[in-house]
Structures are given as C-alpha cells and as structure tokens.
Amino acid sequence: MLDFIAGHANYWLFIVLMMTGLYIVVAKGNLVKKIVGLNIFQTAVFMLYISSAKVAGGTAPIFPTDSKGYIKTDGIDQIIYSNPLPHVLILTAIVVGVATTALGLALTVRIREEFGTIEEENLVEIEQSLTRADNKAHGEAMGGMA
Amino acid sequence: MAGAVEVQHTALTLTDHLPVLQVAIPFLAAPLIVLVGNRTFAWVLSFVASALALVISFLLLMAVYDGGYISYALGGWEPPWGIEYRVDAANALILFLISAIGTVVLPFAYPSVKAELKTTSHTLFYACYMLCFTGLLGVVVTGDAFNVFVFLEISSLSTYVLIAVGAERDKRALTAAYDYLIMGTIGATFFVIGIGFLYIATGTLNMADMSDRIADQGSNRAVRAGFAFIIVGMGLKVAMYPLHLWLPKAYTFAPSAVTIFLSATATKAAIYVLLRFMFTVYKPEFVFETNTSLLVFMPLAVIAMFSASFVAAFQVNFKRMLAYSSVAQVGYMLLGIALLNQTGLTATMVHMFNHGITKALLFMGAGAMFYYTGSAFYDKLGGLGRKMPITGACILIGGLSLIGVPGTAGFVSKWILVQAAFENGWWPVAIAIVLSSLLAVVYVWRAVEVLYLTPPAKNSTAKEAPLMMLIPMIILAGSCVYFGIFTDLPLGASETAANVLMNGTNGELLR
Amino acid sequence: MHYHHLILRVITKLLVGTIMLFAFYVQFHGDFSPGGGFQAGVIMAAAFILYGIVFGLYAVQVVFPPWLVHKVMALGVLIYAGVGVYSMMLGYAFLDYNAFDPGHPSHGQHNGILVIEFGVGVTVTGVMIAIYYAFAGRFPQISDEDW
Numbered sequence: 001m002l003d004f005i006a007g008h009a010n011y012w013l014f015i016v017l018m019m020t021g022l023y024i025v026v027a028k029g030n031l032v033k034k035i036v037g038l039n040i041f042q043t044a045v046f047m048l049y050i051s052s053a054k055v056a057g058g059t060a061p062i063f064p065t066d067s068k069g070y071i072k073t074d075g076i077d078q079i080i081y082s083n084p085l086p087h088v089l090i091l092t093a094i095v096v097g098v099a100t101t102a103l104g105l106a107l108t109v110r111i112r113e114e115f116g117t118i119e120e121e122n123l124v125e126i127e128q129s130l131t132r133a134d135n136k137a138h139g140e141a142m143g144g145m146a
Numbered sequence: 147m148a149g150a151v152e153v154q155h156t157a158l159t160l161t162d163h164l165p166v167l168q169v170a171i172p173f174l175a176a177p178l179i180v181l182v183g184n185r186t187f188a189w190v191l192s193f194v195a196s197a198l199a200l201v202i203s204f205l206l207l208m209a210v211y212d213g214g215y216i217s218y219a220l221g222g223w224e225p226p227w228g229i230e231y232r233v234d235a236a237n238a239l240i241l242f243l244i245s246a247i248g249t250v251v252l253p254f255a256y257p258s259v260k261a262e263l264k265t266t267s268h269t270l271f272y273a274c275y276m277l278c279f280t281g282l283l284g285v286v287v288t289g290d291a292f293n294v295f296v297f298l299e300i301s302s303l304s305t306y307v308l309i310a311v312g313a314e315r316d317k318r319a320l321t322a323a324y325d326y327l328i329m330g331t332i333g334a335t336f337f338v339i340g341i342g343f344l345y346i347a348t349g350t351l352n353m354a355d356m357s358d359r360i361a362d363q364g365s366n367r368a369v370r371a372g373f374a375f376i377i378v379g380m381g382l383k384v385a386m387y388p389l390h391l392w393l394p395k396a397y398t399f400a401p402s403a404v405t406i407f408l409s410a411t412a413t414k415a416a417i418y419v420l421l422r423f424m425f426t427v428y429k430p431e432f433v434f435e436t437n438t439s440l441l442v443f444m445p446l447a448v449i450a451m452f453s454a455s456f457v458a459a460f461q462v463n464f465k466r467m468l469a470y471s472s473v474a475q476v477g478y479m480l481l482g483i484a485l486l487n488q489t490g491l492t493a494t495m496v497h498m499f500n501h502g503i504t505k506a507l508l509f510m511g512a513g514a515m516f517y518y519t520g521s522a523f524y525d526k527l528g529g530l531g532r533k534m535p536i537t538g539a540c541i542l543i544g545g546l547s548l549i550g551v552p553g554t555a556g557f558v559s560k561w562i563l564v565q566a567a568f569e570n571g572w573w574p575v576a577i578a579i580v581l582s583s584l585l586a587v588v589y590v591w592r593a594v595e596v597l598y599l600t601p602p603a604k605n606s607t608a609k610e611a612p613l614m615m616l617i618p619m620i621i622l623a624g625s626c627v628y629f630g631i632f633t634d635l636p637l638g639a640s641e642t643a644a645n646v647l648m649n650g651t652n653g654e655l656l657r
Numbered sequence: 658m659h660y661h662h663l664i665l666r667v668i669t670k671l672l673v674g675t676i677m678l679f680a681f682y683v684q685f686h687g688d689f690s691p692g693g694g695f696q697a698g699v700i701m702a703a704a705f706i707l708y709g710i711v712f713g714l715y716a717v718q719v720v721f722p723p724w725l726v727h728k729v730m731a732l733g734v735l736i737y738a739g740v741g742v743y744s745m746m747l748g749y750a751f752l753d754y755n756a757f758d759p760g761h762p763s764h765g766q767h768n769g770i771l772v773i774e775f776g777v778g779v780t781v782t783g784v785m786i787a788i789y790y791a792f793a794g795r796f797p798q799i800s801d802e803d804w
Contacts, residue, residue, distance in 0.1 A: 049342050093295075095695065104324070107310060115320075138462050155755075158749065177730075177734040181728055221751065222750045222753030
C-alpha cells in the first residue's frame, strides 16, 4: 500500500495540481485569478509529461565529453538516458502556455479599460443590462421580448 | 573525405511536397505580412496564399479520392519517429473545405474589414487570419498526436485575437474572447492530458503507430482515461451540446469576416480530430465497448438538435440566431458519429462539408447587411431582402439548404443521416431529425419574414452589396445548389473517408 | 522623471552587456550543452526589460523601437521557415537538415539546427519585448495607493 502511494507520487502531485488549477478557474470570480488557475492547471500537465520521462538511474541525454570537447567513446553504451522527447514536447507546451497567459492578461487589461471592472459578477451584471437594453431596443419590433 | 557517408537520395518533387506546402504557404504568409506591413499587400498576399492552399488541397483530394494515403516525413525523419503528415480521404475533404472557405472569405473580408476595423489593425488582422488558417490546416493534415495540439493552439490563440478585435464595435467581444480563451484552453489542456496518457501507455505519438499498439496490447485504464480526456477536450472545441456556451457569444460579437470563417471551419476541424481519434487511434470496436456513442453522443446530439434550434427561433439578432443554429447543426454531425455505422460517418463527413458552405453563405449575407446597417438586429434589417435582391436571394438559398430542402446541399446530408438511422433501426432518431428540421423552418422563416415581408426603414440607405462581397456569396450559393444536385465530389470523398475511418484500411501508400 | 538609485543604474549598465553575452553563449552553445533559442531569447529580452525597468520605457524604446520589435518577431519566423524552404529547394523534405551537407549528414544537422535556433531566438526576443512593451505602455488607471 505504502509502495503504491510512494511509487505513484508524481501522479498524486499531478492530480492535486490539476484539480487545484481547475478549481481556481471555476470558483474564482477575478479574471486575473482565473488565469493564474489556468497556469497551475497547465503546469500540472507539464509535471505529468516530465515525470513520465524519468528512467530509473537515467541521466540527461547529452553525450559525455572530455576536457577538449570531444565525445567520449569508452563506456558510452553503458549510460542510461532519460527520455528527452517529453521535455521537448513540454518546451512547446510551455511556450503555448506563456502565449495564452499573455493573451489572457492582455484581454483582462482591455476588459478593465472598457468595463471598469475585472470581477466576473460585475461583468455579468453589465452584460445582462446591455442584453436587456438590446432586447428592449430591438425586441419590440419583433413583437415581444427575446 | 574521410568518414563521409555516401547516402542515396532521390530528390523530392513539388508533388511530393504538397502535404507540407499546404501548411507552409499560409504559414510563410503571416510573418511576411508583418514584415512588409502594408495594408493592401497584406490582403493580396493572404489571398494568393489561400488560393494556392486551395489548389494544393484540391490536388490532394483528387489524389486520395479513391482511397489510399499520402505520407510525408517532416525533416526527413521517417514515421513513427518523426512527425508525419498523412493525407487520406477523410482529411483531404476537410482540407479542401477549410482552404476553399478561407479563399472565398478573403474578397468578402476586404470591404468588410475596412468598414468594421480601424485602419491601423488591418495588417495584423490579416496576419492573424493567416495564422488561424495555418493552424486549422495543420490540425487536419498532421498524423502526429502532439502536433495536433500545437496546431490547435496556433489556431485557437489567433482565433481569440480575431474575436477580440470585434471590441471596436461592441465591447462584449472582449468578454466573449476571454470566455472562449478560458474554455478553449481547458479543452486543449484536457486534450493534451489525454495524449499524455496515450503516450505513457504506448510510447509513441504517431497516430497510426498508436493505433497499432493499442490494438496489440489491448486497452487498459490509462488508455480508457485518455479516451475520456480527449473526448471532453475536443468536445469543448466542437461545441458539443453542454459545452457550447462560448460559441454564440463569440460568433455574435466577432467581426463579420471572422464569424464567417470560424463558423465554417473551426468546429469542423475539431470534429475531424474527434473522428480521427475515435476511429483511427481507438478502433470502432473500442468505442462500441465503452458505449460512449450510445450513452453520451446520441442523447447530447438529439438534445442539441432540439434545444439549440428552439433557442435560435427566439433570437432577435440574425448573427446570434445563426450561431445557435450552428450548435444544432453540430448535433447532426455528432449524431452521425453516434450511429456508428458507415452510412452515419458518411453523413457526418458530408454534413461537415455542406454545412460549412451553407453557414458561411448565411453569415456572409448577415455580414453584407451589417455593412450597411451596422447592426444585425432584425428590426434594422427590415425589407433589406428587397433592397439588396442578390444578397437576399443568397440568404434564401442558404436558408433552404439549412432546412434541408431537396435540391440544396443540406438535403443530401440530412437524407443520408436519416438513411443511417434507419439502417440501425433507430426510427425515433430519424423522426427527431425530421422534427428538428421543422424547427429550422421556423427560424429561417423568421429571417425571411424580416427580409422580405416587413417594410424597409424610411431613411434606409442600403443598396446592393459591393461586388467584392457579392462574388463570394454567389459562388457559395452556387455551390450550395451544385452540391445538392451533383453530389459526386463531397459524397464520393465522404464514402471513401467513412470506409477508411470505419474499417481502418488506409489502402496503399500513394506517395 | 523619477530616477532610481545610483547604484541600481550603474549595476544595470554593467549587467545589461553581460546578460546579452550570456544570451549569445546559451544561443550558440545550445547544440553542445543545455540551451537553445527559447532560453537565449528570453535571456536576451531580459536585458532589454531590465534596462526598461530601471531607465524607463522611453529610454529602452529609443534603443529598440516598437515597430522594429514587430519586424524582428516576423523575421525570426521567416528564418525558421526559410530553412525549411531552402531544404525543399535542394530536393529534400521540409526542414531536412541533411540537405545542407549530403556527404556529411551530421554536419548538415549541426548547421541546420544552429540556423533554426537562431530564428527561434530572434523571435522569442521580439515576442518577450513586445509583451513587455504592450503591458508597460498602458497608462495605469489605478494608482498604487488605491490598492
């Protein structure tokens, strides 16, 4: 049992981080906090990939070099390397995450400028009043409310 | 030279490069537009790039029309180690749809963008448009699971920007883009978790290889969990019924040109990914086993068909009405998947194609009227069908195709869908398809009533739309009718595609 | 104009050059040791952003004007894609670095990845600085005391 828990430590961490992030995105009303939650959520996925790349006793997948910079040839086939592919994938995913964060924050700044608030409840209120105004202005002609 | 290796290499020809050129040409156009920074040049370059993409996709579609597939090893790394671009009938048809819509929208976009956006943002608008175009093409053409995620995010991020620029007319575009960003990112992250599980379970990212390994080792809990994550993640992008909340807002407040492009392509590319994962990576038997289609897809699709159509019938905004109708139409496509027979998949593929052109046509009509009135509310559109006779006629054709009147493209796909339902003996579903089409009659009739039967506003200055807008509309209206009568191109390709997806026979390697 | 502390300014001027040098090291030594375009681009951008934080946005925009940032972003992507197109013209697959030295594929791979990473580095530098400009260039609506 203990082995099971300790042996899957990376998965527990992944689940906790993922649910923390998702909870923040869903539960928090502040637009910046939502983006922070989204970041935690994405980081959880990075953890999942990176931890899956670890090979027991493995080292960084770089050829060992001697002092002159030449690749050492002796004993090279005894070295165990970690899997480099998930790292590369996650490098891409991190870049995507940075782009999403930057875009989300930029939208938040613009929303703050246009609506004067970044709290979701206030935003919903403003939007509902705008929609009501639309319905009042344009719905009558159609013979009633939408 | 000592140590030199004599490698035999046959030089690749232009034909061999077609799968990568499909993506690379629009991809090159985007930075060139920013580098040159000229407004007219930006439009010309994007038009040339998308027209070239259209030609390429047509050549690819013709090559795989009868079955078989084309494989392209990116960077010379042979699959399954490297990234593979793999074109068969299923994605060639979607590639053709996306590049055709991308090309047709651009002439329309020129006057429309000029009217709706401030001049300083035009260049970046076209750069973003090209990136979105690249992303969608990439999602469809690639045979590598992680590459799908990367292209998906390229298209999504540019989509958020394209929607947000609608804020120059209505500030609610910003919150629409923000909501879509949150939901889209959650969807994409779910998708990437699913791929992660699959990678951990199989050790490969190439879809064809993944499929073989899942078949070899049988399913286990990681594989099944991956399936659930991929379905939910893609379901968000597809706007599958309870996950559709971002769509109506985004389509209503985005600039007209963006709405046209997205409505016809974005959800279709996502449905394609869903199909690819459900039927190529996981075999149909697996999907049967987990009962996903029966317990999840079927009820949700039927609910979407009715509830979204019902909501659409009560809208006072033309664009929002069409957006809700899109959610309903996605229901038909998911229903085709849920039927889990070859006819059902054919119906899904054909409906993706036909609904793409139909919805693009209708949103174009809305955009052309928006061009004069600055509003898509029905009370501002009164009588415009008579003031803009050609635009009105085009909307009428689009509306008929949306309902599924015989002689239009929409009829073909619904007919095949009903056939597929009967093939399974699910006659209540077939009746549901017909009944929900009646709801489509209601909301299309409301638009027709406004456009033709109400008197125009007294001070209305509306006249026929400019030629740049008319030509794309006429082309799309023409193809709505053409593909309703001569069904060879979409139907033949769809049948091949359904065969490829259902039976997993990729046929022979063509190139 | 509010000037920061003297020590801060002197140290910044010393550091900016060093950070840039380190960025180049990470960039061009990335094929032998951990590093590459993404990391180098961020480090390079950090030099400009540090300069901007200490000396003000105006000062750094004189050095690296916003329009140039846009062009640099596009240029990096073009370098990347250009490598792919060039290898295609040589009759190899898109981004097949073997094309650059068919007799010696490992040299071809080496040269190809250097150019690719350079393109990545250029773009990442541009993007990071553009993000900084976009946020720093906004006029704040809430003063610090209001928080």
